[in-house]
Amino acid sequence: MRPPFHIRPLEAHYSENGTSMKFHSHTHFELYYFHGGKANYLIGDKIFVLSPGDLILMHGMTLHCPNVDTSVPYRRTIVHFDPAFIKPFTEAPFAINVLQPFYEMKNVRLHLEGTARIEVEAMLEKMCRLSFEDGALSRDRLIVAFLDLMLLVYERCQSSDAPPVFPSDKERHAQNIIDFVEEHYHEDLHLEQLEERLHLNKYYLSKLFKEVTGATIFDYVYHRRINQSKIHFVLDRDMSVTDVCYKVGFKHPSHFTRMFKSRVGCTPEQFRKQAAFT
Structure with missing residues (x-):
C-alpha cells in the first residue's frame, strides 16, 4: 500500500493533460498556475472560475479538485512543496517569511497580467526544467528559483483582496x-x-x-x-x-x-x- 504522505519536498510540473481529477488533499502546500483552457477549481468552500494568468495558493489539506472542460486545450503548472523543508529559509538572516500567505490566507487566487505574468511563467518554466534534472547543483538552483517566485507571490499578496467573480x-x-x-x-x-x-x-x-x-x-x-x-x-x-x-x-x-x-x-x-x- 502506498503511504498517504509520500511526495518530494519540492517539485514543479507542467501538464497539458485535461483529464478529470477526483477530490483530493495532501499535507504539502501547492501553487497552481493556469496557462489556458476552460476550467473551474473547487478549493475548500470556494469555486474559482479560472482565467489564464491565475495563480492559486493552496493549503494542501483543504479539499480541492479542478473541473476541466476537455474539449478545450488545458495547460497548467503545479508546484508542490513541504513547508517544513522551506521553513529554514523563512528565518534569520532572511527578512521575509514567504510562507505567511499560505498560513494567513490559506487559499487565494492572484490574477497576473503584463510583465508580472511573463516573469512568473518564466520562473515556472525554469523550475519545471530543474525538477527533472539530477544532481545537487540543480536541486539548489531549484530552491533558489522557488524562493524568488515565493517573494514575488508574497509581494502580490500584500495588495490582493479581490472577491470571487462568477460569470453566471x-x-x-x-x-x-x-x-x-x-x-x-x-x-x-x-x-x-x-x-x-x-x-x-x-x-x-x-x-x-x-x-x-x-x-x-x-x-x-x-x-x-x-x-x-x-x-x-x-x-x-x-x-x-x-x-x-x-x-x-x-x-x-x-x-x-x-x-x-x-x-x-x-x-x-x-x-x-x-x-x-x-
Missing part, C-alpha cells in the same frame, strides 16, 4: 450549495434542505452543481467528511476512529471505513497509525 448564476448557486455544505456537512443532509434554503428545485440544483464542479452534491459531501476526518487524524491524535466517524457526520463506522478506503486507499485505522509517525 450557475456558479453563484453552486457556491451557495458549497457554503451550505460547509456549515452542515457533519449533520444528516437532504436535498430538500437545500431546496428550502436556496429556493430552487432540488433536481435543478443537483444538475447545475454537477455541471459546475464535476461532482454530485453528495459525492462532495462525502469527500468533505473524509477530508475532515483526515485532518482530525493528523491534528487530534487522541481521537478514536469511531469518534471521528461520528464527528464528521457518518452514522455507521462500517460505512465510514468503506467510504474512507475507497477515497484514500487505506482504512481509517491505517491512516491514523501512519499519521502518528509523521
Whole structure:
C-alpha cells in the first residue's frame, strides 16, 4: 500500500493533460498556475472560475479538485512543496517569511497580467526544467528559483483582496450549495434542505452543481467528511476512529471505513497509525 504522505519536498510540473481529477488533499502546500483552457477549481468552500494568468495558493489539506472542460486545450503548472523543508529559509538572516500567505490566507487566487505574468511563467518554466534534472547543483538552483517566485507571490499578496467573480448564476448557486455544505456537512443532509434554503428545485440544483464542479452534491459531501476526518487524524491524535466517524457526520463506522478506503486507499485505522509517525 502506498503511504498517504509520500511526495518530494519540492517539485514543479507542467501538464497539458485535461483529464478529470477526483477530490483530493495532501499535507504539502501547492501553487497552481493556469496557462489556458476552460476550467473551474473547487478549493475548500470556494469555486474559482479560472482565467489564464491565475495563480492559486493552496493549503494542501483543504479539499480541492479542478473541473476541466476537455474539449478545450488545458495547460497548467503545479508546484508542490513541504513547508517544513522551506521553513529554514523563512528565518534569520532572511527578512521575509514567504510562507505567511499560505498560513494567513490559506487559499487565494492572484490574477497576473503584463510583465508580472511573463516573469512568473518564466520562473515556472525554469523550475519545471530543474525538477527533472539530477544532481545537487540543480536541486539548489531549484530552491533558489522557488524562493524568488515565493517573494514575488508574497509581494502580490500584500495588495490582493479581490472577491470571487462568477460569470453566471450557475456558479453563484453552486457556491451557495458549497457554503451550505460547509456549515452542515457533519449533520444528516437532504436535498430538500437545500431546496428550502436556496429556493430552487432540488433536481435543478443537483444538475447545475454537477455541471459546475464535476461532482454530485453528495459525492462532495462525502469527500468533505473524509477530508475532515483526515485532518482530525493528523491534528487530534487522541481521537478514536469511531469518534471521528461520528464527528464528521457518518452514522455507521462500517460505512465510514468503506467510504474512507475507497477515497484514500487505506482504512481509517491505517491512516491514523501512519499519521502518528509523521
